[in-house]
Amino acid sequence: MDKKRGASMKKKIIILSSCAIFLLSGSVLANSTSKVGKKITAEAPVYLDGQLISDAIITEGSSYSPVRAIAEALGLDVKYETSKEGSVIKLTSPGTKETTNEMIWKKADIEAKIITANLEIQQANEAINHSIEKLKTEKNEEMISFYENRIVESQEKIIKSQQDIITYTNELLELESSN
Structure with missing residues (x-):
């Protein structure tokens, strides 16, 4: 019975050792892809059009610059968000x-x-047409003068509105072409 117990204990130790090695190797692999804790080997200034933006760090032959500094220098908006899935820039x-x-x-x-x-x-x-109809039957000189003035004013309003339509149409075409 002691032999069985000893063999069983050896199996348990082997299984536990294998699990420990497996778990530790996963941790080592995860750490090798992350840059957290890696040694910074150098720093280098980052310039945009001759103007210093920030400094980059060099780790294992790769340079890393602050995203916000570069993005804002390029005129981009930067948002840092966290969620259940992780952090996102x-x-x-x-x-x-x-x-x-x-x-x-x-x-x-x-x-x-x-x-x-x-x-x-x-x-x-409509004002012109109404005034023309009224002029056909009107005898009063003051009213005739009123309707004639109304026709002239309405014609001037038509000309101004047509000019406005041309201006607005040109603005609309300009706006659409800038898209």
Whole structure:
């Protein structure tokens, strides 16, 4: 019975030793891919267009620079986020979303101005037509003068609104071509 117990104990020791070696080798492998705790062998300045941004460190032949310093020097926005999955550094062009939204609003504003100018033309045409109808039957000199002035003012309003539409259309084309 002692032989069986001794053999069983040897098996347990071998299994435990194997597990320990396996676990330790996994830890060593994990540490070899991580740069944490590695020896810094040198430092080097990082320049962008002749201007010093930051210093980089050299570890095992690879250089590592602060992401934030370089990204911001290039005009990028930097966000550091942590989640259940781990840490993430997100780089985005500044105002990308805002610029797109701003352009959408500008386009909508210009289109609204064009619609308004078209409505003003329509109203001015209606005023002209109404005044012409009134002039056909009007006998009072003051009222005739009023309707004639109304026609002239409405024609001027049409010309201005047409010029505005041309201006707004050019702005819209310019905005769309800058996309």
